[in-house]
Amino acid sequence: MTSRASENLSDLVRDGRLPEATAELEEVAQQFRIRMTAAMRDAADPGVDAQFVPTPAELTIRPEELHDPIGDDAYSPVHGLTHRYPDRVILHSTQTCEVYCRFCFRRETVGEDGTLTEAELDAILSYLADHPQIHEVILTGGDPLVLSPRRLGRLMTRLRALPHLEVIRFHTRVPVVAPHRITPELLEALRGSTTYMVVHTNHPAELTEEARGALARLADAGVPLLSQSVLLRGINDDADTLTALFRGLIRNRVKPYYLHHCDLARGTSHFRTTIAEGQTLMAALRGQLSGIAIPTYVLDIPGGYGKVPLTADYAQSLGAGRWRITDWQGNVHDYHDPDHQPLDTNSEHGQNKSGT
Ligand SMILES: *Cc1c(COP(=O)(O)O)cnc(C)c1O
Numbered sequence: 400m401t402s403r404a405s406e407n408l409s410d411l412v413r414d415g416r417l418p419e420a421t422a423e424l425e426e427v428a429q430q431f432r433i434r435m436t437a438a439m440r441d442a443a444d445p446g447v448d449a450q451f452v453p454t455p456a457e458l459t460i461r462p463e464e465l466h467d468p469i470g471d472d473a474y475s476p477v478h479g480l481t482h483r484y485p486d487r488v489i490l491h492s493t494q495t496c497e498v499y500c501r502f503c504f505r506r507e508t509v510g511e512d513g514t515l516t517e518a519e520l521d522a523i524l525s526y527l528a529d530h531p532q533i534h535e536v537i538l539t540g541g542d543p544l545v546l547s548p549r550r551l552g553r554l555m556t557r558l559r560a561l562p563h564l565e566v567i568r569f570h571t572r573v574p575v576v577a578p579h580r581i582t583p584e585l586l587e588a589l590r591g592s593t594t595y596m597v598v599h600t601n602h603p604a605e606l607t608e609e610a611r612g613a614l615a616r617l618a619d620a621g622v623p624l625l626s627q628s629v630l631l632r633g634i635n636d637d638a639d640t641l642t643a644l645f646r647g648l649i650r651n652r653v654k655p656y657y658l659h660h661c662d663l664a665r666g667t668s669h670f671r672t673t674i675a676e677g678q679t680l681m682a683a684l685r686g687q688l689s690g691i692a693i694p695t696y697v698l699d700i701p702g703g704y705g706k707v708p709l710t711a712d713y714a715q716s717l718g719a720g721r722w723r724i725t726d727w728q729g730n731v732h733d734y735h736d737p738d739h740q741p742l743d744t745n746s747e748h749g750q751n752k753s754g755t
């Protein structure tokens with residue numbers, strides 16, 4: 400037994416996650432990086448293995464699959480930054496991760512030596528200073544929590560100095576895949592800012608005792624925790640697995656935030672469900688599972704057009720303020736709007752919502 404990560408095919412064979420390294424797998428390994436942490440090996444579950452152990456199916460590249468599936472490149476004003484929405488940006492603080500997920504939407508670049516230089520960081524900070532409409536910085540990568548607490552602390556200090564930045568958000572898989580990294584030094588580096596953490600996790604077996612401990616340390620330190628998961632065929636595309644995952648997250652003080660439809664990264668079609676399958680699953684959860692445990696099912700529109708909810712339509716407009724509403728059991732009800740003058744045509748955004 401070793402506590403080191405498995406970083407290639409022979410490691411995976413040695414560590415008991417793969418029977419043998421075939422020629423086809425060698426070909427996969429030449430194209431896409433491999434990394435599985437000891438914590439994820441110890442989970443010892445087929446639903447976890449399938450996320451990190453390569454298969455020959457990755458050699459099947461479908462014509463619709465893309466190098467840059469969510470169109471980040473088109474929205475990069477300075478290296479290391481993606482600015483697609485007016486009020487928030489993504490800061491790619493590193494390209495490396497503790498694990499390499501076989502379905503990763505950034506699998507073409509993830510793992511390259513992309514840690515930002517001081518000059519690149521200066522350019523990012525001055526872009527942020529010049530754009531007071533930006534209220535939130537999302538640190539992602541790669542995985543921002545592979546940076547040392549010292550480095551992270553320095554970055555946080557610089558971000559905190561920008562008065563218009565209200566929130567610093569982390570997108571990370573570390574609390575689950577490398578829970579030992581959630582140390583007092585790291586928690587100290589996060590202090591002093593409004594910090595949200597969105598934890599990427601896809602299967603209930605990932606929530607090991609160690610991972611639950613790391614989530615508890617973060618929650619006890621006052622860091623609000625959310626989750627994002629990817630809907631993965633054969634791994635979590637059934638109501639029981641998703642229910643166990645979302646219940647497990649809630650139990651550990653993590654609010655399920657997004658369930659992503661699997662992006663069009665190259666060699667990932669074996670992981671992708673149809674949108675209709677995803678909607679059927681979400682409908683099955685509604686009513687069966689506490690509302691606070693239900694994430695929004697979203698698609699990142701290929702080409703860089705942003706994320707949209709894929710939630711099935713529960714409200715169908717019949718015109719003249721009349722609606723047909725479907726409940727969680729599939730029964731249909733009438734609903735009437737009040738007879739106000741119609742509001743301006745703001746109906747494209749959140750028409751089913753009654754406010755914030
Ligand atoms: C996903 C994403 C965000 C965050 O979107 P939220 O809906 O606020 O979680 C921000 N910027 C970019 C470029 C993104 O891809």
Ligand code: SF4
Nearest residue numbers: 496499500503541572
């Ligand atoms: S942790 Fe996230 S960025 Fe890293 S390989 Fe997995 S999906 Fe990609």
